Amino acid sequence: MKHREPGTEHELLFTNRVPTGDSMSRDICDRCGFIHYDNPKIVVGSVVTHGDRFLLCRRAIEPRKGYWTLPAGFMEHGETTEEGARREALEEANADIRIRDLLAIYNIPRIAQVQMMYRAELVSPVFSAGAESLEVALFAWDEIPWDQLAFPSAYWALKQFHSVMDQAVIAPFSNPEGELANSFPFR
Amino acid sequence: MKHREPGTEHELLFTNRVPTGDSMSRDICDRCGFIHYDNPKIVVGSVVTHGDRFLLCRRAIEPRKGYWTLPAGFMEHGETTEEGARREALEEANADIRIRDLLAIYNIPRIAQVQMMYRAELVSPVFSAGAESLEVALFAWDEIPWDQLAFPSAYWALKQFHSVMDQAVIAPFSNPEGELANSFPFR
Numbered sequence: 001m002k003h004r005e006p007g008t009e010h011e012l013l014f015t016n017r018v019p020t021g022d023s024m025s026r027d028i029c030d031r032c033g034f035i036h037y038d039n040p041k042i043v044v045g046s047v048v049t050h051g052d053r054f055l056l057c058r059r060a061i062e063p064r065k066g067y068w069t070l071p072a073g074f075m076e077h078g079e080t081t082e083e084g085a086r087r088e089a090l091e092e093a094n095a096d097i098r099i100r101d102l103l104a105i106y107n108i109p110r111i112a113q114v115q116m117m118y119r120a121e122l123v124s125p126v127f128s129a130g131a132e133s134l135e136v137a138l139f140a141w142d143e144i145p146w147d148q149l150a151f152p153s154a155y156w157a158l159k160q161f162h163s164v165m166d167q168a169v170i171a172p173f174s175n176p177e178g179e180l181a182n183s184f185p186f187r
Numbered sequence: 188m189k190h191r192e193p194g195t196e197h198e199l200l201f202t203n204r205v206p207t208g209d210s211m212s213r214d215i216c217d218r219c220g221f222i223h224y225d226n227p228k229i230v231v232g233s234v235v236t237h238g239d240r241f242l243l244c245r246r247a248i249e250p251r252k253g254y255w256t257l258p259a260g261f262m263e264h265g266e267t268t269e270e271g272a273r274r275e276a277l278e279e280a281n282a283d284i285r286i287r288d289l290l291a292i293y294n295i296p297r298i299a300q301v302q303m304m305y306r307a308e309l310v311s312p313v314f315s316a317g318a319e320s321l322e323v324a325l326f327a328w329d330e331i332p333w334d335q336l337a338f339p340s341a342y343w344a345l346k347q348f349h350s351v352m353d354q355a356v357i358a359p360f361s362n363p364e365g366e367l368a369n370s371f372p373f374r
Contacts, residue, residue, distance in 0.1 A: 024263065039228045040262050042301055075227050076211065080294035081301055101358050105289065105303070107267035114229055114268055169358050171288050
C-alpha cells in the first residue's frame with residue numbers, strides 16, 4: 001500500500017501502536033505518520049418490489065453461495081449510499097431501481113459491518129442474473145424461500161418491510177431486539 | 188500493517204491491481220492475497236438537546252479548531268452506530284446522552300464519509316470539555332453561533348432537527364438538495 005500524495009509517494013511501513021491523543025492501537029507508517037484507521041464497513045442494499053412481488057438474487061459466490069438474498073454489497077468511494085444501493089441492484093440483478101426511503105440500519109459488530117437497507121421499486125420489470133448471481137426472480141410474499149435465505153439481515157429486512165408496507169413515512173428499523181446475526185436459524 | 192491470522196502472521200506487501208472478478212483496483216498483498224478495500228468511513232454523532240437548548244462543543248483540534256460543532260466522530264470496531272454516537276458525546280463533552288432516533292444520513296463523497304446523525308437528549312444537565320474540546324455549552328436556538336460552526340453537516344443537522352422538532356416519527360433527512368459540503372458559507 002502506498003502513500004500517494006504528490007511528491008511524497010512511498011511504500012508505507014506500518015507498526016501497530018497508539019497514536020498520540022488516541023485510546024486504541026492503530027497501524028501507523030513509521031516514515032510519514034499516516035494512520036490506518038480500520039473502521040467498520042458500509043453495506044448498501046435494498047428491498048426491491050414490483051407490485052406485490054419481491055426481487056431476490058441467488059448468490060453465485062461465497063459466502064452462502066446458492067442461497068437467496070437482497071441486492072446489496074460494499075459501498076465504494078465516490079458514491080453516495082443511495083447510488084451504491086442502485087449500483088448493487090444493477091450489478092447483481094441488471095435491474096434499474098428507484099430508491100424510496102431508508103428501511104433499516106443494521107449493526108453487525110462481529111464482522112464490523114453497518115448495513116443500510118432501502119425501500120426501492122423496479123423502474124421496469126426487466127432484470128437478469130449479474131456476474132455474482134446464479135438467478136434473479138420476483139417472489140410473491142408467500143413464495144419467498146425463507147429457509148433458503150443467505151443472511152439474517154435479508155430476513156429482517158423483508159419482514160420489517162412487510163410490517164410497514166402501507167406506511168408512507170417510516171422511522172428506519174434497526175436489528176431486531178437482541179439480534180446481532182450471530183446465530184442460525186434466523187428469526 | 189500485518190496479516191494477523193494465527194500461524195500466518197507476516198508483514199503485508201501491497202501492490203495496487205484489480206482483483207479477479209472485481210472492477211476497481213485495490214491494494215493486494217503479494218504474499219497472501221489479502222485485499223485492502225478502502226471503503227468510506229462512518230461518522231456517528233448527534234444533535235443533543237436539554238429542554239429547548241442545544242449542546243455544542245468548541246473544537247480543541249484541527250480541522251476547524253476553535254469552531255463549534257456537534258459531538259461526533261469516527262465509528263470504531265466492536266460498537267454499534269448508536270453506541271458510537273454515545274461514546275463521542277462522552278469523549279467530547281463528558282455527557283451521558285439518550286439516543287431518540289435517526290435524524291439524518293449525510294454523504295460526503297469528497298472525503299469518503301457517511302455521517303449518521305441522531306436525535307438525542309442529555310440524561311442530566313452534566314457536561315464538561317473532553318480532551319478534544321475547548322469548551323462545551325448549551326445554546327438556545329437564537330443563541331447558536333451560526334457563523335462559528337465547524338462543518339456544513341453540523342449546520343444541516345441543527346436546521347433539519349429544528350424543522351421537525353415536534354414530530355415523534357420522522358424519515359431521516361439526507362444532504363440538502365445539491366449540497367455535498369464542498370463550499371462555504373454553509374446553507
